[in-house]
Amino acid sequence: DQQVKQNSPSxxxxxxxxxxxxxxxxxxxxxxxxWYKKYPAEGPTFLISISSIKDKNEDGRFTVFLNKSxxxxxxxxxxxQPGDSAVYFCAASGGTDKLIFGTGTRxxxxx
Amino acid sequence: xxxxxxxPKFQVLKTxxxxxxxCAQDMNHNSMYWxxxxxxxxxxxxxxSASEGTTDKGEVPNGYNVSRLNxxxxxLRLESAAPSxxxxxxxxxxxxxxxxxxxxxxxxxxxxxx
Numbered sequence: 001d002q003q004v005k006q007n008s009p010s011x012x013x014x015x016x017x018x019x020x021x022x023x024x025x026x027x028x029x030x031x032x033x034x035w036y037k038k039y040p041a042e043g044p045t046f047l048i049s050i051s052s053i054k055d056k057n058e059d060g061r062f063t064v065f066l067n068k069s070x071x072x073x074x075x076x077x078x079x080x081q082p083g084d085s086a087v088y089f090c091a092a093s094g095g096t097d098k099l100i101f102g103t104g105t106r107x108x109x110x111x
Numbered sequence: 112x113x114x115x116x117x118x119p120k121f122q123v124l125k126t127x128x129x130x131x132x133x134c135a136q137d138m139n140h141n142s143m144y145w146x147x148x149x150x151x152x153x154x155x156x157x158x159x160s161a162s163e164g165t166t167d168k169g170e171v172p173n174g175y176n177v178s179r180l181n182x183x184x185x186x187l188r189l190e191s192a193a194p195s196x197x198x199x200x201x202x203x204x205x206x207x208x209x210x211x212x213x214x215x216x217x218x219x220x221x222x223x224x225x
Contacts, residue, residue: 004153032210043115043201043216044154051211089153093210098169101146101153 003027004092006102013109019077021105023090026071030094035064035075038087038104047088048075080109113137115217117202123223124192132187132220134202142205143185144169144214145177147198154201160185161208192224 005024013019023033031052036044050057050064050073057064063076077084087106091099118133136143141162146154146169156169158177166177174196176188185204189196200220205212 002153036216041218043203043218045216046213049211049213091154097208097210098156098159099154099210099214101155103151103153 004102010106016079019080021075030092034091036089117217136204140204144203146201
């Protein structure tokens with residue numbers, strides 16, 4: 001049973017516009033959420049995180065929003081750049097300190 | 112500063128063969144992890160080592176063993192490879208153990224079991 005779900009396998013966005021990547025979770029014990037970015041032939045790299053005591057966290061062009069009642073988080077990238085083209089994984093943790101990853105969304109930013 | 116390194120990058124095995132995937136980190140991190148990534152499944156934790164001298168099972172440990180050789184190195188062994196173990200394997204490390212510790216990943220080992 002997938003506890004962290006990324007229902008959109010891919011997303012295509014024009015350069016300069018907003019990219020919105022979505023993630024849903026089922027386990028109400030999760031209280032810490034992260035986004036990782038992965039380029040081909042490389043390992044994932046940490047992008048941004050949010051604790052359940054917050055509903056928003058910003059870091060430059062990247063903002064993560066958390067809606068606890070809906071068990072939903074989203075990553076906004078504004079403005080999108082071609083270098084943002086990658087696979088994005090959301091991950092969640094709570095209780096056991098182990099990360100549970102979603103299946104990933106492939107973002108393509110075109111000129 | 113190489114971060115997390117993994118060897119080999121790619122390996123083909125026949126069913127029943129054994130092999131060891133090597134991982135090393137030069138960041139003086141205490142915790143290390145092994146994940147596998149399969150299409151449509153995300154990354155799943157196989158084993159982890161919260162600190163030197165300790166190892167514990169993750170979500171999918173069956174068919175694998177690990178050794179935390181020292182603080183730098185954490186190896187993953189497949190004693191008798193099966194086609195179901197075809198996957199991309201990632202090693203990761205973090206400074207400490209805890210949900211807010213950022214994990215740093217290696218480039219991965221792509222394993223094909225025929």
